[in-house]
Amino acid sequence: MQSKQLNNSINDYTVYLDNVSKTFRTYHFFHKDDVTDKRRILTKKEACAADHVTFGIKTGEIMGLLGPNGAGKTTTVKMISTLVKPDSGTVFVDGMNVEKHRKEVLSRIGVVLEGTRTSIWPLTPLENLYYYGNLRNIRGKVLKERANQLLDFIGLKDKKDIEVRKLSRGQKQKLAICIALIADPKIILFDEPTTGLDVQSSRSIKDKIIELTRHYGRSVLVTTHDMHVAQELCDRIGIINKGKLITCKPTTELLDLFSKQIFSIRLDRNLVDNDLDHLAPKIQVLETILTADGPTITVQVPEPHAERSEAIYTLFETLRQKKYQIRSIQQKQVNLEYIFLQLTGEKPVFDETNLSEQEL
């Protein structure tokens, strides 16, 4: 039964990670222990980069992997691209186990890794594409045509004969994308594609990633710690922290996750402290702001529909009993940063930058 379910998942997704785990172990000699402050001859340290991670990427979909530094995003990309071997679990690409069909898998994926130079700086972009094309069994007329098409597609056509060392960082990143695309892969993995780029270059790269999926039907995995990139780009987002995939949902669904739970209510007069505590047992008051029009309280109600309904009734009933007048009610739309902090268990800084309003 379980095997049948796995087979279905493998067939449904272009890339599928089944219960994949990876822990990196390092050994340190004469390391000072932080707790005891004593030196030990040999200290073993472990860092969990993937803890039973399971998710898939469909054809023509942009899947985002969002997480802080050291969460395990790059390791996940490297496990798909066969650079890192998982301790347990299996990675499937196009239905093939990457460990058993490494060569076939590598001819189907293109990878843009973060922070690497990738390209050969003394060569021009065109020469780089010819070089990497040969390394991936693309040659002759096909290689020449594809190299020129890619440079045109990414917007480097006028720079094709300039040495890479003379190009800007954004242009080098664009070239790295072309190198990843030279073998016409079905699956493209981007590890932090816009990190360190200016707004214009970042925008341009995001547009190209969208074009690759919408127009050319590629499956794309983007890792990022930038909430805006994930929100703007991805059809589906997986939130990863300390190697654990906390959630993996379509972006719209994820954004809705807490949206129906936060309300902002403007009253005619200040709440008395005691009233705040007794508004309703299941309601959490997130903040109280004093404005010229009167005080506004922001509250979070429970998620399940029945409980939420009950809590809202109780809240309004309590306010009525205490003779407060309600001037306005707004439902707040949370952004990805708020959701991310909520899900990773960190206390979100509650301000207007991670909320948008929706008048009721």
Added chain:
Amino acid sequence: MLGFLLIMKAEIIRGWIITRRYWFRTLTGLIIGYGMLMILIAGFFYSQPAIEKGINQFEDPTRATNYILGFIIGLFAFGVIGMFTQGIQGMAQTGILEQLCMSPYGLVTNFLARAVVASVSTIFYSALMVYMVVVSVGGKLHFDPIPVVVLLTLSFINLLGFGFLVGGLVLVFKQVGQLTILVRMALFALAIFAREEFLQQGWLISAFMHALPITDASICLKYVLVKGQLTNSGQFVSVFLHPSFYWLGASCVFWTFIGITLFKIMENYSRYKGTLGIY
């Protein structure tokens, strides 16, 4: 095989473009190389023991040529092993190694093709250097093309095998790259001083010397190029009948098998450790 040829083609084009584009660096590199080698050789001949013995060895061109050839073979060995050690370190730092690791042809084929291309240019520069230096000291080389090509090929395969072994270690332990300079220096020195007398010092030393990848290669090459395949008694005996030639063949098989096997094991281990392609 096609993959190997494609990578070779890519490497040749890359090397040619860089040589041509940075022609000034190439030219000055050759001139400085020649100058450094002359200084090294002069320093070697005029070193303290030589002075004490009162021998001006430049006056014996055969002996000088013997050492000069040793220097060049040593430099060749130094370069081939360095391609694996310093090469891997450099490529890991620039991110190119990760791309090679993701090539469908595999890392062994990639390195093999790169090493062949790199060695062809090294042989070309070394031959040029040998000629220039030998002419400078008034020596003479006996160039017999078939034995020379066979010996160079076997020496290269031998060094490749050893290079794969050291390269495998560097893949996992990148810091080992610095230590391998000592190994390269040892091979360099061995290529200069390797003599048939070394192999007659008892079975232990003899076995150790045969096991090293450059000893028999250096002895054979000197036997052909310097002695003109003449024994001490002045009789012509083909190098293909020389015992060192057979040791060289055996050494090739041994190092190639050990080197590539260990390289693959280390590549796999490096993937497990997560250090493949990174510095």
